[in-house]
Amino acid sequence: MDGVALETLAETLRASRGIAAKADIGPVAARLGLDGMAIAVGDDCAAIPDGDDHLLFAIEGFMNEFVAADPWFAGWCGIMVNLSDIAAMGGRAIAVVDAVWADGDGKAAPVLDGMRAASAAYGVPIVGGHTNIRTPQGQLAVAILGRAGKTLLTSFDARPGDVLIAAIDHRGAYREPFNNWQAALDAPPQRLRGDLDLMAEITERGLCRAAKDISQGGIPGTAIMLAECSGVGIDIDLDSVLLPPGVALDRWLATFPSFGFLLSVQPDKASEILKLFAARGINAATMGSVTEGSEVAILSEGRRAVIRDYGVSVLMGLGPPPAEAPLADREQAA
Secondary structure (H helix, E strand, O other), X not given: OOHHHHHXXXXXXXXXXXXXXXXXXXXXXXXXXXXXXXXXXXXXOEEEEEOOEEEEEEEEEOOHHHHHHOHHHHHHHHHHXXXXXXXXOOOEEEEEEEXXXXXXXXXXXXXXXXXXXXXXXXXXXXXXXXXXXXXXXXXXXXXXXXXXXXXXXXXXXXXXXXXXXXXXXXXXXXXXXXXXXXXXXXXXXXXXXXXXXXXXXHHHOOOOOEEEEOOOOHHHHHHHXXXXXXXXXXXXXXXXXXXXXXXXXXXXXXXXXXXXXEEEEOHHHHHHHHHHHHHOOXXXXXXXXXXXXXXXXXXXXXXXXXXXXXXXXXXXXXXXXXXHOOOOOOOOOX
């Protein structure tokens, strides 16, 4: 990729709505007084110490236009994306609750059917929720409870010298017209469950301490959040990004995959992690590095373009200043 094309792509990523939306997180967390928690806020789930283990809570609300345009898939995603958040912290899901608003039974039915189908496929029960089907505005929010052991995968433990691994299931297609890559609808339930369980296995084997679920901001947006929370920089090597056949790089970087994680890994543990994903047919590759500083950049053919320097332009504001990043091993404290 020549210098002009790289800078053009960087500018597109800087203007991404998916990345910009993450800026809403910091002010809300500040208004709620969520600083000073036993486990820092900014991960994919809230983590609550519970004896020697942790309870995990996650919640997702969905864009109204998405719920209106594809209500069955929105219901499915209500379960699926929450399960990914639990897995991203090395946990296993226990149960789901939901909140559904719709204009009558007919409008609510496809959303509920999608949730029920995903609950059955992933083997995680829906145990209750909130219902309002007498409102003109269709909306959906889904929350999930999970459990993890003593050690968590966090957004705060990436360290300079780590390599960045992207693990994404390519066995799918876009759910047009959105940039949602679904690789779950036609997959056998046992495979879905085993794939998610792999993140807990990686955690329990001590192979990794920092990871994030790839979300609406795609690979770059997720990398920015991971970098900011950990107080580090990240370089993304575009020449090492694995693409599904026929998918353009710029769209892939903006994609929200049904199974996709970024992992910050010590170099000597990377090959073992890659083998674990490969054994399950999941595309995984080392596609970047964790650095000192506060820049998140894309690289190609020796050229480099900064997407965001959060030291200058804060995204969420939930991590430490770069000079105070937690570089030593950190135990999760109660």
